[in-house]
Amino acid sequence: MTAPGLFDRRVLLVSGKGGTGKTTVASACAMAAARAGRRVLLVDVEGRDGPAGLLGLPAPGFSERDTPFGFRVLSITPREALLEYLWLFFRMRALARTLRSAKVVDVATEAIPGFRDLMSAGKLYELTEWRDQASDSRRPAYDVVVVDAPPTGQLGSFLRGPSAFRDLIRVGRPHRQLASIDRLLRERARLVLVATPDEMAVEETLDAVEQLREEDLELTAVVANQVRPPVYPRGTRAAALRLPAARLAELAANGASRPDPRQGEELLAAAALEESRIRSQQRHLPRLRAAGPVVELPFLYTATFGPQEVTELAAAFAA
Amino acid sequence: MTEGLVLDGRRVVVVCGSGGVGKTTISAAVAVALARAGKRTIVLAVDPARRLATTLRLPKAPGQRSVVQLGDGARLTALLLDTKRTFDELIERHAGTAERRDRILSNRFYQRLAGTLAGTHEYMAMERLYQLATTEDWEAIVIDTPPTRSALAFLDAPRRMTDFLGGRMFRWLLWPYRRAGTAGMWGASLGARALSRTIGRIAGGELLADIAEFLSAFEGMYEGFKERARRVYDLLSEEQTAFLVVTAPERASLQEAGHFVDRLSEAGMHLAGTVVNRWQRAPSLRIAPERMDHLRRGNAEERAAAALLELAERLRRPSERQRAAVGEFERDRPDLQLSRVPELAAEVTDLPGLEAVSRVLFETFAPFRQGEGTLS
Numbered sequence: 001m002t003a004p005g006l007f008d009r010r011v012l013l014v015s016g017k018g019g020t021g022k023t024t025v026a027s028a029c030a031m032a033a034a035r036a037g038r039r040v041l042l043v044d045v046e047g048r049d050g051p052a053g054l055l056g057l058p059a060p061g062f063s064e065r066d067t068p069f070g071f072r073v074l075s076i077t078p079r080e081a082l083l084e085y086l087w088l089f090f091r092m093r094a095l096a097r098t099l100r101s102a103k104v105v106d107v108a109t110e111a112i113p114g115f116r117d118l119m120s121a122g123k124l125y126e127l128t129e130w131r132d133q134a135s136d137s138r139r140p141a142y143d144v145v146v147v148d149a150p151p152t153g154q155l156g157s158f159l160r161g162p163s164a165f166r167d168l169i170r171v172g173r174p175h176r177q178l179a180s181i182d183r184l185l186r187e188r189a190r191l192v193l194v195a196t197p198d199e200m201a202v203e204e205t206l207d208a209v210e211q212l213r214e215e216d217l218e219l220t221a222v223v224a225n226q227v228r229p230p231v232y233p234r235g236t237r238a239a240a241l242r243l244p245a246a247r248l249a250e251l252a253a254n255g256a257s258r259p260d261p262r263q264g265e266e267l268l269a270a271a272a273l274e275e276s277r278i279r280s281q282q283r284h285l286p287r288l289r290a291a292g293p294v295v296e297l298p299f300l301y302t303a304t305f306g307p308q309e310v311t312e313l314a315a316a317f318a319a
Numbered sequence: 320m321t322e323g324l325v326l327d328g329r330r331v332v333v334v335c336g337s338g339g340v341g342k343t344t345i346s347a348a349v350a351v352a353l354a355r356a357g358k359r360t361i362v363l364a365v366d367p368a369r370r371l372a373t374t375l376r377l378p379k380a381p382g383q384r385s386v387v388q389l390g391d392g393a394r395l396t397a398l399l400l401d402t403k404r405t406f407d408e409l410i411e412r413h414a415g416t417a418e419r420r421d422r423i424l425s426n427r428f429y430q431r432l433a434g435t436l437a438g439t440h441e442y443m444a445m446e447r448l449y450q451l452a453t454t455e456d457w458e459a460i461v462i463d464t465p466p467t468r469s470a471l472a473f474l475d476a477p478r479r480m481t482d483f484l485g486g487r488m489f490r491w492l493l494w495p496y497r498r499a500g501t502a503g504m505w506g507a508s509l510g511a512r513a514l515s516r517t518i519g520r521i522a523g524g525e526l527l528a529d530i531a532e533f534l535s536a537f538e539g540m541y542e543g544f545k546e547r548a549r550r551v552y553d554l555l556s557e558e559q560t561a562f563l564v565v566t567a568p569e570r571a572s573l574q575e576a577g578h579f580v581d582r583l584s585e586a587g588m589h590l591a592g593t594v595v596n597r598w599q600r601a602p603s604l605r606i607a608p609e610r611m612d613h614l615r616r617g618n619a620e621e622r623a624a625a626a627l628l629e630l631a632e633r634l635r636r637p638s639e640r641q642r643a644a645v646g647e648f649e650r651d652r653p654d655l656q657l658s659r660v661p662e663l664a665a666e667v668t669d670l671p672g673l674e675a676v677s678r679v680l681f682e683t684f685a686p687f688r689q690g691e692g693t694l695s
Contacts, residue, residue: 019339
């Protein structure tokens with residue numbers, strides 16, 4: 001079940017159709033990588049603190065915070081990333097202050113198309129390869145940065161950003177840095193797409209896989225999320241399909257209370273719906289398998305969804 | 320409280336919500352209902368992943384239109400947004416001269432902007448919506464908004480992009496690079512010169528030259544763009560435009576929906592309702608634990624009943640989670656019109672499926688309380 005080498009590169013991008021569980025999968029991957037002994041940072045680039053919310057942690061903001069799960073978390077905000085960049089590479093503290101007060105930074109990060117993505121990608125470079133060279137003990141480089149990346153619809157512009165800006169900025173240090181960032185995303189990153197096994201998510205995933213192929217970007221694995229188990233244990237299905245609603249209600253009540261046939265009908269309808277979900281899932285899983293190696297995660301029938309559930313899912317990524 | 324959605328007097332319906340909540344399905348279902356009610360209806364899909372195309376089984380090329388026959392003579396037009404072409408057309412419309420048009424369309428910075436970079440999508444979605452509302456005679460327009468990262472980016476997109484294209488800040492920064500200004504460096508303030516030199520040092524003069532070239536070609540068009548952005552915003556604030564916020568019945572999604580609702584009301588937009596989509600109905604049949612053990616060890620019929628009752632137990636847990644989350648949302652916002660759309664089928668990928676969703680949304684195929692003809 002384990003996909004090959006999910007954690008053997010510096011960056012693991014977790015994307016997918018919105019609502020399919022990107023944040024959950026990214027968090028589970030971070031847990032698994034940390035358990036495998038890697039120095040791991042889980043980052044969020046959407047500014048929504050998704051992973052922290054899911055794991056029940058305070059929002060980290062733009063600083064790397066320890067967690068009880070063996071990895072650290074960070075929320076990349078483009079504004080802070082730009083200021084840090086100006087400071088780290090040009091020692092322009094005074095300028096950064098001026099820019100901040102003049103709101104130039106806000107204009108740049110909010111208004112320049114693609115700039116947000118570029119700042120996030122630049123920060124990923126800083127967290128890994130740049131720190132390798134800088135070897136500053138206060139800023140240790142991470143083995144793996146797991147990214148709760150933009151959804152598939154925006155993944156293309158996220159990945160293309162650095163090269164687009166490199167075409168615009170054709171001289172100097174930023175030009176070279178953009179080339180490094182581009183290389184980090186294209187050659188030194190793993191990419192995982194999360195999909196639920198239904199028509200819409202699978203279509204969008206296959207579209208994304210096609211796009212990645214056109215751009216020579218390698219897909220490491222597809223995570224099929226929320227895979228449901230069969231409704232009926234072996235040998236019970238045929239009898240269940242023959243069972244009348246009234247009889248089902250009677251068997252449940254056993255004379256202790258007045259059986260309500262409508263409750264029986266309700267349950268039979270729910271079982272039929274669950275079976276149709278599973279039939280559709282069985283149609284779509286093979287399509288995902290044709291796109292690349294697939295890691296399956298079970299649908300969790302739980303009354304809560306938080307760190308405990310993420311820990312349970314992390315087992316599927318155990319190296 | 321839950322009741323059918325009402326769209327009296329609305330002509331434009333903007334469907335928004337975070338990614339993956341079923342915006343596309345809901346917008347298609349709303350469009351189907353409006354078309355069924357006899358309105359000349361178009362639905363605009365702007366998602367680059369072309370989800371509506373899957374739902375309605377449309378051709379996948381951006382910019383294309385197709386007509387879906389709904390039966391009984393009702394028909395629905397669907398259109399996929401073409402971001403780059405819409406931007407090019409906008410430039411053509413405002414350029415005035417062919418020379419200026421070509422200067423912009425061939426500018427490297429513009430090409431990156433219009434084709435590759437994030438952010439133009441929302442802008443062009445709103446531009447296209449405005450075109451449909453003002454130059455074509457649709458009685459109902461439904462727009463499925465792009466999944467934006469910041470709450471309602473598309474609301475601000477036209478204004479923000481216009482600010483960017485012609486904003487004073489940018490002009491001030493680029494002053495020394497603009498060939499047009501005869502005052503040149505001397506006209507710029509000390510601060511602007513310092514900043515500009517710095518940016519030149521970091522990003523290289525060429526970038527600034529490209530942008531300056533673009534902006535100088537853009538000059539004169541700025542007022543037109545600004546005026547248009549204002550009118551797009553006005554269209555969104557008018558009575559005739561209704562917003563529909565779609566959410567999944569989960570905590571994170573509801574939090575975002577709440578944020579959307581707040582932003583919309585702050586901006587003075589009209590919220591027609593909030594749709595809690597894919598609501599899981601849990602079966603209510605229960606059994607005592609001792610009795611369950613007995614059934615598990617029983618005959619074929621009893622074992623089948625046990626399997627079904629176990630399923631009921633399993634399905635109840637996530638459903639409780641959802642009920643708690645939605646309950647909390649409702650308590651926080653008692654005035655909100657909430658429509659719950661239960662998960663009707665494993666997936667909605669065809670017309671009968673969409674019509675079933677329509678029926679739940681509007682209870683019947685009647686999106687207008689006072690009958691037809693109430694649309695402006």
